[in-house]
Structures are given as C-alpha cells and as structure tokens.
Amino acid sequence: xxxxxxxxxxxxxxxxxxEQIYLNYRGLMYRVADGVLHNRQDAEDAVHNAFLRIIxxxxxxxxxxxxxxxxxxxxxxxxxAISLLRKRxxxxxxxxxxxxxxxxxxxxxxxxxxDSFTRLPQTYRAVLEMKLLLGYxxxxxxAKLGLTKTAVSTRVNRGRRLLRDIVEREGFRLDA
Amino acid sequence: xxxxxxxxxxRRVMLDAARQEYGSLIAELPEHxxxxxxxxxxxxxxxxxxxxxxxxxxxxxxxxxxxxLIGGCxxxxxxxxxxxxxxxxxxxxxxxxxxxQYEGERRGASEDTVFLPTWVPEGYEELVPAKAGSFxxxxxxxxxxxxxxxxxxxxxxxxxxxxxxxxxxxRSCTVSGLPADLYLNPADGPNILVWAxxxxxxxxxxxxALDEGDLIRIAESIRKSEPMPRRYRVTWLPLQYGGYYLxxxxxxxxxxxxxYGNDQGFFITFGYSDDDARAPRPETSGGAKAVCVDGRAAxxxxxxxxxxxxxxxxxxxxxxxxxxxxxxxxxxxLIRIAESVIVDLNRFSDLITIPVFDPEDSELxxxxxxxxGDAPFIVRVQKYxxxxxxxxxxxxxxxxAFVRDYQVRHISPEREEAIARITQLIDQYxxxxxxGENILCLFGPFYTASVSAGARNTTAHIADxxxxxxxxxxxxxxxxTMVPTREEMQFDYCIRQIYMESFKAERARLAQx
Numbered sequence: 001x002x003x004x005x006x007x008x009x010x011x012x013x014x015x016x017x018x019e020q021i022y023l024n025y026r027g028l029m030y031r032v033a034d035g036v037l038h039n040r041q042d043a044e045d046a047v048h049n050a051f052l053r054i055i056x057x058x059x060x061x062x063x064x065x066x067x068x069x070x071x072x073x074x075x076x077x078x079x080x081a082i083s084l085l086r087k088r089x090x091x092x093x094x095x096x097x098x099x100x101x102x103x104x105x106x107x108x109x110x111x112x113x114x115d116s117f118t119r120l121p122q123t124y125r126a127v128l129e130m131k132l133l134l135g136y137x138x139x140x141x142x143a144k145l146g147l148t149k150t151a152v153s154t155r156v157n158r159g160r161r162l163l164r165d166i167v168e169r170e171g172f173r174l175d176a
Numbered sequence: 177x178x179x180x181x182x183x184x185x186x187r188r189v190m191l192d193a194a195r196q197e198y199g200s201l202i203a204e205l206p207e208h209x210x211x212x213x214x215x216x217x218x219x220x221x222x223x224x225x226x227x228x229x230x231x232x233x234x235x236x237x238x239x240x241x242x243x244x245l246i247g248g249c250x251x252x253x254x255x256x257x258x259x260x261x262x263x264x265x266x267x268x269x270x271x272x273x274x275x276x277q278y279e280g281e282r283r284g285a286s287e288d289t290v291f292l293p294t295w296v297p298e299g300y301e302e303l304v305p306a307k308a309g310s311f312x313x314x315x316x317x318x319x320x321x322x323x324x325x326x327x328x329x330x331x332x333x334x335x336x337x338x339x340x341x342x343x344x345x346x347r348s349c350t351v352s353g354l355p356a357d358l359y360l361n362p363a364d365g366p367n368i369l370v371w372a373x374x375x376x377x378x379x380x381x382x383x384x385a386l387d388e389g390d391l392i393r394i395a396e397s398i399r400k401s402e403p404m405p406r407r408y409r410v411t412w413l414p415l416q417y418g419g420y421y422l423x424x425x426x427x428x429x430x431x432x433x434x435x436y437g438n439d440q441g442f443f444i445t446f447g448y449s450d451d452d453a454r455a456p457r458p459e460t461s462g463g464a465k466a467v468c469v470d471g472r473a474a475x476x477x478x479x480x481x482x483x484x485x486x487x488x489x490x491x492x493x494x495x496x497x498x499x500x501x502x503x504x505x506x507x508x509x510l511i512r513i514a515e516s517v518i519v520d521l522n523r524f525s526d527l528i529t530i531p532v533f534d535p536e537d538s539e540l541x542x543x544x545x546x547x548x549g550d551a552p553f554i555v556r557v558q559k560y561x562x563x564x565x566x567x568x569x570x571x572x573x574x575x576x577a578f579v580r581d582y583q584v585r586h587i588s589p590e591r592e593e594a595i596a597r598i599t600q601l602i603d604q605y606x607x608x609x610x611x612g613e614n615i616l617c618l619f620g621p622f623y624t625a626s627v628s629a630g631a632r633n634t635t636a637h638i639a640d641x642x643x644x645x646x647x648x649x650x651x652x653x654x655x656x657t658m659v660p661t662r663e664e665m666q667f668d669y670c671i672r673q674i675y676m677e678s679f680k681a682e683r684a685r686l687a688q689x
Contacts, residue, residue, distance in 0.1 A: 013635070013649070013650045013653065013657045014650075016648060016657045016658075017653070017657060020657075022218070024205065025205070026208070026210070026218075027205065027206045027208040028198075028201055028202065028204075028205055030206075030208040031201055031206050031208065032198060032201065040211070044210060044211060044213075047214070048214065048217055048218065051218065062653060068191050070202050071191040071192075071195050071202070072191065074194045074198050074201075074202065075190065110189075113189055114189050114193050114196055117190065118193045118196060118197050128190070129190050132183050132186045132187055132190065133186075133187050133190045159186075160179075160182065160183075163182060163185065163186055163189075
C-alpha cells in the first residue's frame, strides 16, 4: 500500500474540502474505476487508493481550478484502476504506440489532438497523465505500472516529442 | 513553445480527453452503494484526516512571535513612562464594531490555571469545562437549553477582541470597579457583558439571557482556579517512516498521551504523568543510558532487538511531570521528538469541533426528526425522485434547489449573515503586519469567529453559539467553505435515502413497462 501523508491535510478547511471531494465524487470515481476493472471489490479498492493519492497531493489539488477538478479526480481514479489491473494480471501485454495511435500527421486541430489522446494505449496514456498531469515521479509511475524507470522516461519523452511536432507543425497555442 | 507551455498544453489535452470520454458520467455524478467494508475503511480515513498532528511551523511561528515580544519589551523596560502609557486594554470603534486591543507588555497565557465564575444562577450546569490557554471558554446550560458562556482571551496571543454593537443597546457599567460594556439585546435573546482586566491580562465576555444584575454577579465571582494538570503534546514526528495519524488519545487527571500510527504498522507512543512510577522503564541488557533532552537529564532504554521499541523518559521543564516516548527508532529521533513536546494550550480553533457523521447513529437530531415528519416535504421529495427517474436525471437541479432551500430554512445555522459580517473585517485585518488572532463576537446570532492574518495568508473560522464550527475561510483557497453541522449531514443522508428509494422504484417500474 502507498505511504501517504495525512498531515498534509492540516487545517479544518482542508479537511472539509477533502470531505466534499469525497462525498461529491466517490460515486463517479467508482463508475470510472469499474469501467476499467469490471469488478466491484477491485473498483472500490481503486477508489480507496485514489483517495489516498488525493490526500497525498492535496496541496497541489487545492490549486486546481474548479472546472478542472472533476476531470482530474476522474483521471486519478482511472489510473489507480489501471494500476490495480496491472497488479491483478501478472502478465501484461506490451503496447505498441505506433500500432494503435493516430499518425501525428493526421492531427490537424485541437479536437483531433484530444481525440487521438483518448485512443492512446492504456498504459502509454497512464504514464503521460501520471507524469504531466498528476506530478508522479518516474519511480512512482514505474512501481504503479510495473515498468522500468527507463521505460517510463522513454514514453514521457516520446510523448512530449510527438506533441511538440504536432504543435510546431500546426501552430497550436494554449488558447487553441 | 517552451517546455513549460508544452506541458501546460499537454495537461489541457488530458483534462479535455477525460471530459470527452466521461462527459455524461461527470454531468450525472452517479451515486453508488458502496460496500460496508469500503464505508468503514473510508470513515476511518476521514477521521484520521480529522486528527492530524500539528506542524513544526506552528512552533516556529510561536518562536518568532516570542522573539518579537522580547524585543519590544526590552525597549519599554528602559523607559518607565512609555511602559505605563502603553499598558492596558483600549477600546476603539471601527464601523459597527467595538474593538478591544491590548497595548503594552504581552504576557503568555497561564499554563495551569483558568479564571472561572464561582457563582452561576441556579439551574445552570457546567456543560463544557474550561481548559487553560489563550482562549478560554466555559459553557453552562440550564434545563430549558439556555446557554451561559463565560469566555476570555489573553493579551499575549490575541491582537483584538471585536464586539458587534449594531442592533444592541450598549450601556456602561462596572465589574469590580473596572469599566465594562453591557450589550443588551432588544429582542428576547442573550445579552453580552464585556470588560478587560489588566491585572489578569485578559478581556472577558459573558453571553447569556440574563439581566444586568446576574451578569455582573457572575463576572464579579470570577476567581483564579486551583492549578490544573498540564497537558502536553508532540509537535514533531520523523516523516521518513511515512505519514502518521492519531490512533488514540487519552487524558485523565495528570496523565495522558497519544499513539500515532501509520499504514505500515509503525507506532509511536507519547505519554506523560504526574506519577513518576507510570513511566515505562523496560529491562534492557544495557540498562538506562544517560542522555539529555533540552539540557535536562533523561533516561534512554535502547531495545535489544531490531524492530522493538526503545524508550526515552525525561522530566518536564516545568517540573511535576514525567514524559516518555516509545518507538522503534534511533536515539537522535527519540530525542528530537522529546524536544518538540510543548504544553498544550487551548486556542480558539481547539474549541471548535467538526462533527463526524455516522450513518449508523440511530439517534436523530430534533431538527431532522421534525423534517422527516414534515409529510408535504417528504411527498415532494418522492415526487421529484419519480419525475427525475422518468427524465433519466439523477437529482435534477430543480430538486437540489428545492432541498437546499428547505435545508437553509429549517436545518442550517444562520451562516450567510455571519459570513457577510466577518468578510467585512477580513480585508481590514489582512492589512496588519505581523499576524495574530482576532476574536469577533457577533450579536444575534451569537456566533464567535476568529480571523488570523499571517504573512502568507488569512484564515477565519466561525463557530455557532455552542462552539461548533459552521464556516471556514482561507485566503489561499479564496473562498468560504461551509462546514456542515451534524444536523445538516444527517438531514442530507436521510433525504438522499428517501429520494433514492423512490428513484429506484420508479426506474424499476419503467423497466417493467
């Protein structure tokens, strides 16, 4: 189990905020986790782990704008479910980005970019989300997904390079 | 595009991908009947989060404050005239508030005595006993449920005591020869008597639905208590073994302690007692090793086997108590824990309790029972549930607005008005440098609040007349957080159950059709 830091919730208002997140989104997080695991017990375990994660990163989560909070807890729940799935299944097939993902040349607007991201192989997507959105270290990602740290680093670098190619070619801006 | 901008774009893409993929679920915010095992596990987690250990930061802030006070005092000590001119509580007016501020040498709160009335009107029983600290509050209640609250703040940590006078008839009077202000409630509600006592280093106020004579009699009966046992707490634990939660806490007479645990099955036990024989002194092959804790002689019993507890026993700086810590950690960490122990003094925030909701709690608060017996309301909840089920929407906006409105009118405390009044003062206090706590007393509803302005952020808490926190503000978060009362949580739970039952029944009926 994760080592977590309950001391990080150190004021009553943070505790209340945590409880609000818990009460408002636990059902949603369960449904997201169940969509990956298709098992009630496992999905509940994933939701529990997701809340441990939320506690651990509570300070960071406090600065997430309100409209981004729900998708962010969804991503946390989904990735905890993926992590649990990989632990439950000892053997995990290797995923080939090139075989499944959209060729970068086909991405010509922001919506296609978002769309192609949703079609990335599960573990590739999880690596990028854990690193770039949730701020996990390479070591943490490696432990959660059963990869080597080198594999994590390679995938993150490759993801960044692909995104840069697309951005530079299509001239995306942050307000795209 | 910079790496940072690229990562920001990536984050945007990831969040939008989640929105795209889970959009309908996000809009629906589905409920799920979690297993009892899950509920139990999460309840424990939430309760653990409710009892965090305090950070070293608080101690550092206290040290800085002490340094500032020592600096200020040495200047005043050189100029006796200046010292005399600056000592005492001053009353000022700011908009709709009387502001009582302590000017002069600030003394710390007593660690083992409190000032308490020796007389209260017949029928009042002590409900919440007072504890020593910088904010002291004793609560009494009679059989009709009327409260009598005696509170005071000390000059050392409180920057100001603010009394709202709008809506009150304020009269001058005296308490044992000291000037006092009596805030009379034009309605049949509690009155407030406020006065400052320089010798006792405190500003007092008594809130009760009593007349001037009784309030003054209570005030004049206030005496210093007999020395009370000191309470101690740890302010540092080694984090390299993982985060801790408070596993258990005890306090009885002159003894007490806490057990901290983490999810790796690792425990640290801290204890204190005025009976030296209660300190654990295990038999180890090396016997007791002489070490120092803050310059005082201490005994260290190192464990013979790895993974077993070593024990450090040392005397309290104030004398009279022995303290100990037991944990399977090295000598230097045990000593660091011991040196972080301080006398536990009550502050405003310590008097506030946040309710923990337990759905297994069979005793419903009166307000909730009344709501559940309100047949027209319950019928409308069921009607909304059936309509929502037919429309395929779980808890429609219209339904939520209906229940929220009912809750505000019948269940909730008067939050909005209290928040509006405290918000007025937050900006004012956040301009002060140096930080510290300001206590505010609202008049009708008789709520109490604290506003603390620090270098980095400003926090505020509002407690209702029974000392239960109902709202909290942190400038870092930038908004007020509503703290649900036990009544609100229970109401929400019960109404959800009623709604869900009707919603499911209607869905089942539709599926059959």
